Amino acid sequence: MAILTLEEVKTWLRVDGDDEDALIGMLVGAAETYLHNAVDVEFDGTNQLAKLYCLVLCADWYENRDLIGSQPSDKVRFTIQSMLAQLQHAYSPPDEEDAL
Helix, strand or coil: CCCCCHHHHHHHHCCCCCCCHHHHHHHHHHHHHHHHHHHCCCCCCCCHHHHHHHHHHHHHHHHCHHHECECCCHHHHHHHHHHHHHHHHHCCCCCHHHHC
């Protein structure tokens, strides 16, 4: 399930027009995958903290495109780490026993 819509991210980034839709869409997919890999939980658009986490990642990656692949910028590093810790500890993947 998707956490963000393209329009939500474009509004967050203050991007008008459709010129960068492919790039923004790729960032959205990467942010949602990053979160899923870190927490191993499927979030959807109803979890506001997951949405904000992905929006912050997308904004940092969009604004610092030349630095993608490096650590998040110093401005957002603490915010991202704090939100990810909360998401990791507040939500846990289903127990294997529950799946049986």
